[in-house]
Amino acid sequence: MxxxxxxxxxxxxxxxxxxxxxxxxxxxxxxxxxxxxxxxxxxxxxxxxxxxxxxxxxxxxxxxxxxxxxxxxxxxxxxxxxxxxxxxxxxxxxxxxxxxxxxxxxxxxxxxxxxxxxxxxxxxxxxxxxxxxxxxxxxxxxxxxxxxxxxxxxxxxxxxxxxxxxxxxxxxxxxxxxxxxxxxxxxxxxxxxADRAEQRAQWARQEERTRIAREMHDVVAHRVSLMVVHAAALQAVALKDPQKAVRNAALVGDMGRQALTELREMLGVLRSGDPEAAATAAPPQRPAAEGVPLAAVGAAAAAAAAAAAGAGAGAGPSLADIEALVGQSRMTGMVVEFAVHGDARGYAPEVEQTAYRVVQEALTNVHKHAAGAEVRVRLAHREAEVAMQVENGVPGTAVAAPGLPSGGNGLLGMRERVTALGGVFVSGPTDAGGFRVSAVLPDRGRAA
Structure with a gap:
């Protein structure tokens, strides 16, 4: 112009x-x-x-x-x-x-x-x-x-x-x-x-990514940590006790296959968008190797995969699987004391899954940072809540640390899980030099 x-x-x-x-x-x-x-x-x-x-x-x-x-x-x-x-x-x-x-x-x-x-x-x-x-x-x-x-x-x-x-x-x-x-x-x-809906969608996507990352961490990290511990034990006894080395090698292989199966199932659910399929699927079981009770390990793995993929369907690990989880740590030579207080009862699926994940991640942290330490796992059924505590003592000086990598997200993930259900999470060192993880979850069924 x-x-x-x-x-x-x-x-x-x-x-x-x-x-x-x-x-x-x-x-x-x-x-x-x-x-x-x-x-x-x-x-x-x-x-x-x-x-x-x-x-x-x-x-x-x-x-x-x-x-x-x-x-x-x-x-x-x-x-x-x-x-x-x-x-x-x-x-x-x-x-x-x-x-x-x-x-x-x-x-x-x-x-x-x-x-x-x-x-x-x-x-x-x-x-x-x-x-x-x-x-x-x-x-x-x-x-x-x-x-x-x-x-x-x-x-x-x-x-x-x-x-x-x-x-x-x-x-x-x-x-x-x-x-x-x-x-x-x-x-x-x-x-x-529309703007708020877009913000909610972005928030939901971010929450879903966080949830998937948390499930991946909880499902895979524990089993891989056990594999690393058994591999270290295998290296130590390979020449001294060949039979024990064979048992450890078979156990490492079985755990690796179970970890791959869980990971494959979770990725398959993410690709297909059908969480119910993985909630009902169970990983294939192999016979026990050299007397090692892998049935309990397989059941815990199947429950973990179902929880990661089908959280909305109500499937996943429960409080009853904690004893098998403790047994896995005992197989590595860790001294674990497990005690249950109160009468056991059923809780909401998300409560039982969260309680299982807290104990699982706490035991994984012990394998990573306190190898050789004695561990006490407490599970208490109270009137309107369930409480769990995992406490380890001072790491043993005679046991070499396995050198497991740590992303620093374990405690954060546990806290997010517990607080999302309205519970209380506390973690920190003890006066004796160990570390304690405690969580209290409300009984959502009774609250309803």
Missing amino acids: TATGADQDAAGSTARALLWWGRRRSAVLDVGLAAVSAAECAVQGVGFAYQAALPVPVGVVFGFLVGSVLVVRRRWPIAVVLVSVATTPAEMGFLMAVVGLYTLAASEVPRRIVATLAGMSLAATFIVTFVRVRQDVLGAGGHAWYEPLTAGFMSLGLTAPPVLFGLYIGARRRLMESLRERADSLEQELSLL
Whole structure:
């Protein structure tokens, strides 16, 4: 766009800003009505000049100016009605009176002002009409009721229809504006809801990624840690006790296959999007190698995989599987004391899964950071909750650390699991130099 075009647009915008019409069509309509009204009043000004003994050009010019007032009906409707009332005795400006009353009633002027000006116009029209009719029929000897009845019909016919129609149009306009504002408000609310839905979707995706990572960590890390411990033991006794080395090698192989099976099942569920399939699937069982009770290991692995893939379906490890979990750690040579207090009972699936994962991760941490330490696992069934505690002593100096990697997310994952169910999680070193992990989970079934 050139500079000249920009200047012209700026001049046009300034000119439009000086006017009170929002649209060009409204300006054309008002100018046209004002021209018709000016012509009407100019013609009626001839009769007014004869009655007032004024020169005819004066009456014509006066009528033209009076009728031209209609051009400002949108900006000053009260002024237009007052002018029409003032010129009623001159019997001019009927179009201006009708259009002025309609515009006044349809505008945002208070209703008491509309009623007052409409009453003034009605009274002025009634008086002028009554006097004119009385003069016309004075010599005809008409009835006494004829003049007021005729004046009443004329005044009501010129005042009531434009006022009522203007009130209707004003109410309709306000209703349309209210509906438009409501539609805009609903559109904004829908936009906000869409934004919030997108935020919730992002949050849900993030939570799902976190849950999957936690399940992967809990399912795989424990078994891989046991494999590393058995591999270290295998290396230590390979030359001294070949039979024990063979048993350890078979156990490592079985655990590796179980870990791969669990991982394959979990990834298969993630790809297919069918968590119920993995919830019902169980990893294949192999016969025990050299007297090692792998049935318990396989059952715990199957339960762990089902919990990772089918948490929503209610399948997964339970409190009854903790004893098998402790047995796995004992196979590595760890001294584990396991005690249960209170009468065992069933809990909600998510409570039992979380309790199992807490004990599992605590034992995994002992294998990683406190090899050779004695461990005490406590499980307490209370009235409205279940509590678990895993405490290890000082690591043994004669046992070499297996050198297991640690991501530092184990305790964080346990805390997230417990607090998500409304429980309490506490972990930290003991006075004796060991480490303690404690968790209390509410019995959600009893709370419900």
